[in-house]
Amino acid sequence: MSTPLEARLDRIEAQTAVADLVHEYARAVRRDEPEKVASLFVPEGTFEVRSGHPDKAEFSVxxxxxxxxxxxxxxxxxKGGPHPIPLIHNLMVEVEGDRATANSMMAAPIYGTxxxxxxxxxxxxxxxDGTWLFSRRIYTVFG
Incomplete structure (x- = not known):
């Protein structure tokens, strides 16, 4: 049994909107416009940076x-100092109704260094309200 056309279109539109959101965040960082970042999150959204390894579960916050x-x-x-120029790679988006997850890699030269x-x-x-927003971001820096 195939998935109805409307459901397939909604999934594709959601994946595209989520991908655009990920790239919008990267653009705000690249352009040193941190004041634009809050509008990309739900009000209770969180952001965590970890240190870890690409193939091990252990990490430190x-x-x-x-x-x-x-x-x-x-x-x-x-703002105004050295900052990352995010290059997003291998973005994979999974959508389930009004929630989604994504996984991507980021390489970022630090501008000015x-x-x-x-x-x-x-x-x-x-x-x-029809708009996709981050609810949580976890970025694991590989040593």
Whole structure:
């Protein structure tokens, strides 16, 4: 039995909207526009940065922001300084109704330095009033 056309279209549109959201976040970071980040999250959304390894479950939490406003407050303190230029790779999106998850890799040269950061995102999303938003972002930096 095939999935109805309307359900397939909704899934495809959701996957595209989630992918656009991931890239919108990366663009805000790349352009050093942290004030745009909060609007990409649900009000109770969280962001966590971990240190880990690509093929091991162990990790340590480096920082955690319990709200989009807390994340933006931190990012604003870094504004104008060296910042990542996120390059998103291998974005995979799974949709189930009004919720979705995504996994992607990020390589990011740090503008203004000779450093680079590399790691993996595990994201969760919610569709609210027809708009997809981050509900949780976890970025694991590979050492």
């Amino acid at each position: 480096r920082s955690r922001f319990e709200s989009p406003d807390a994340l933006v407050a931190f990012l604003v303190t870094q 000779d450093k680079e950061v590399f790691g993996e995102y595990h994201d969760s999303f919610e569709r609210r």
